[in-house]
Amino acid sequence: MKPAAQPNQSLIDGLACLQALASHAQPIGSRELGRMLGLEPTRVNRLLKTLAFVGLAQQNDQRKYLPGPAIHVLAAQSMRGSGLIRRALGPLESLFDLDLQVAMGVLWEDQVCYLYHHSPGESASQGLGREPLYPAASSGLGQALLATWPEESIRELYADASRRHPVAPPREPVALDGEAGLLTQLAQVREQGFALTWTLESGDFRTLGVALKNDQAAIGVAGKFSDREVSGLRRRVEEVAALIEG
């Protein structure tokens, strides 16, 4: 992807600061954020001050920065602007009867960012804006999304350490090639049309993910289910995906 003629570096870095600020749970100072993003502290300080000026950041008593009131405006406008969340919530709720986690997410660098993440027994609206980032390579939604990319872009993403997401926990190296490598897994995802992963924590907790066609987002279900159930689940999830795509 070529960065256009005269890309505006201030805007790029400012947005990076904003996103890092929003993703970071605790208030954070210019220096610390600068280290995270690989930017000069002075520059970060001035960007943060600018964000504070427009209300997207604010400072606490210790002069650390945290998201400001205008972040709500941005959230509301972003949701309106895309329409995806609005379109998706209804259909996603129709999967609750499966008694599995129901999620929708998008890619951010090498991480999956969850737009919605609902666990059985919760009320529908509790699924919003709660989950942190998760490494895309080991996530069902992440694999479903990465599988829509050309191999070239994936190599590029994982080759360039600077594309690693700054606020995410340090990632373990992702094996791209080889029999159990990411590219092999993604080839399989492409072939069968959906992603099926085991989470590392517990052996029988799995995710089934399907990419949406027009939205660069993916939906899926997670929990304990048997191999026999997979094809049924896949059909349910794909029906919901079709509904969301409209």
Place this chain on the structure above:
Amino acid sequence: MKPAAQPNQSLIDGLACLQALASHAQPIGSRELGRMLGLEPTRVNRLLKTLAFVGLAQQNDQRKYLPGPAIHVLAAQSMRGSGLIRRALGPLESLFDLDLQVAMGVLWEDQVCYLYHHSPGESASQGLGREPLYPAASSGLGQALLATWPEESIRELYADASRRHPVAPPREPVALDGEAGLLTQLAQVREQGFALTWTLESGDFRTLGVALKNDQAAIGVAGKFSDREVSGLRRRVEEVAALIEG
């Protein structure tokens, strides 16, 4: 509010473009956006190209710009970053039994931006990211929010035509002073602790709004209710406000 030392104009203008883009329903071109925001078309074009580069904008077939896939990331992160929407949805749902509209919003310039806007009979999650902007001066939530400002800031806001929100419909002049002027109304709001407005469209459709203390946001209910019911509604809404404030 002083704009800090070395405020980053590119960031300010870029964010303005982003917000305008997100608020604007249809795809829009550089020139048109430039006219709306009072910026040079070349500048806008390059800012939009930069936004497109980071995924926050994209171009359609006619090369017009619309919000891009990363806007979802921003929405999710913004929601997470503030926590307000997450905290608020549950308590707001407890007002559904009133059979009134239930809303939460924040101020953006002279407009109310709705974070949530639910009408009776809908499912809870349909209330997200749907309503457009609404002039703060004639909105119950808007008045509740404006009432928390010092008079000075309000005069400033309405004096400076450039602070008018660019994507909102042209506003009719707001009368500040006089018996029915905005400042008089706001004084009353401050005194009684909540806002009560009549919408212009139909005489008996009213809004009751209450500002949240820590969040620069307001919640309220709207619909047809009698004077007798006001004090009861006020209590209900204030209870919910207290819950949200934690």
Place this chain on the structure above:
DNA sequence: GCAGCCGAGTGCTAAATTAGCACCATGAAG
């Protein structure tokens, strides 16, 4: 109490970036 350290914030000038004109190509309207 004091030194020592770290962080936020800023003045300054060199160095880098952007502004915006002029221009091109394209598509729609008349």
Place this chain on the structure above:
DNA sequence: CTTCATGGTGCTAATTTAGCACTCGGCTGC
């Protein structure tokens, strides 16, 4: 076909930013 509007870019002057060096304030260890 002409006209008008649009998106887009090359170019250089003019503006903005970079980042060092510094101040100030808070905190820690002693």
